[in-house]
Amino acid sequence: MIKRTLIVIAVVVAILGLSALTASAAPTFVGAEKCKMCHKLQYDSWGQTKHAKATENAKASTKMKFEAACLTCHATNKDEAMAGVQCEACHGAGSDFKGLSVMKDLAKAKAAGLVIPTQTTCDGCHDGNDHHKKMVFTKDVHAHKAPTP
Ligand code: HEC
Ligand code: HEC
Ligand code: HEC
Ligand code: HEC
Numbered sequence: 385m386i387k388r389t390l391i392v393i394a395v396v397v398a399i400l401g402l403s404a405l406t407a408s409a410a411p412t413f414v415g416a417e418k419c420k421m422c423h424k425l426q427y428d429s430w431g432q433t434k435h436a437k438a439t440e441n442a443k444a445s446t447k448m449k450f451e452a453a454c455l456t457c458h459a460t461n462k463d464e465a466m467a468g469v470q471c472e473a474c475h476g477a478g479s480d481f482k483g484l485s486v487m488k489d490l491a492k493a494k495a496a497g498l499v500i501p502t503q504t505t506c507d508g509c510h511d512g513n514d515h516h517k518k519m520v521f522t523k524d525v526h527a528h529k530a531p532t533p
Contacts, residue, residue, distance in 0.1 A: 411477040411497040413461045416470040418482055426471075435469035448515075457509040457516065469509070474501045 420427040430436055442458035443450045460466035460473045472478050476499035486492045499505065503521040510519040 411480040413463075413466055413472050414478045414482055415460075415466060416468075416472075418478065419471045422484075422487070423471075430471065435473075438469045439464065439467035473509075474505050475499050 416427060416430070434441065438458040439455070442448075442454045448454075455462045455464055458469070460468065460470040461477070476497045478497070481487060481493040481496035481498045486496050487498075490498075494500070501521070506519045506521050510516055512518040
């Protein structure tokens with residue numbers, strides 16, 4: 385009897401431990417194409433910005449030699465496969481907030497990792513060192529708004 389109770393306790397502890405692990409797993413990057421589905425306006429205007437071309441521009445530089453370290457700022461999540469400064473470089477990794485039921489509720493989305501960018505977000509890459517000049521935060525510097533005719 386005691387043995388059986390111990391086994392039950394062990395199983396319960398194992399299950400709780402597992403779910404705690406899954407719940408605390410960090411959100412992952414899904415890529416701009418996934419955001420495009422619902423945010424075509426923002427996607428299309430972002431595509432016109434230098435952020436979208438940051439990886440190819442760094443690679444094409446004649447002034448500086450391209451190396452993996454450039455990707456810290458010239459790609460999303462330091463990953464060449466995630467070329468450009470994509471949505472999630474500013475808005476946070478999207479795996480946990482990209483679902484409609486989470487996205488339509490700002491509080492839930494933020495709890496799931498959505499970042500509403502501030503000056504600090506820009507400072508992460510525009511740190512004022514070397515060629516990485518400081519950028520003053522503005523809400524529509526990335527032309528997320530519909531272009532004025
Ligand atoms: C299934 C549709 C869907 C997907 C996919 C999606 N979103 Fe959203 N998103 C919404 C909806 C709906 C809202 C709330 C209404 C609105 O502002 O358009 C929203 C709001 C937002 C907001 C504004 C929050 C606020 O209120 O200021 C940001 C920023 C955002 N999404 C970023 C992203 C990013 C980045 C991705 C990709 C990782 C993404 N979304 C993927 C549907 C989606
Ligand atoms: C700490 C972040 C960071 C790192 C690391 C970084 N860059 Fe940049 N880079 C920036 C920012 C921010 C800008 C935009 C500056 C502006 O327009 O004021 C930029 C702009 C550029 C530009 C376009 C403007 C210019 O100066 O010609 C090129 C090309 C470039 N970087 C290449 C590189 C290369 C190559 C590397 C690696 C050797 C690199 N960068 C590393 C942040 C970084
Ligand atoms: C360089 C940083 C940056 C990148 C990259 C970026 N955004 Fe934004 N985004 C912002 C800022 C800043 C705001 C304005 C936040 C505020 O209202 O305070 C914003 C606002 C938004 C909003 C709210 C509605 C609006 O249009 O203002 C949505 C939705 C959004 N972004 C989606 C996206 C998607 C989708 C992508 C990629 C295709 C993307 N963003 C790329 C910085 C960025
Ligand atoms: C993940 C790193 C990263 C973040 C975060 C980031 N940027 Fe950038 N930004 C870059 C890089 C890299 C470039 C240079 C792209 C190129 O020229 O190829 C750039 C270019 C720019 C440019 C174009 C400059 C030009 O010469 O035309 C502006 C404007 C800008 N960023 C503003 C911002 C603002 C405002 C924020 C915060 C809301 C921000 N960025 C967040 C990396 C970043």
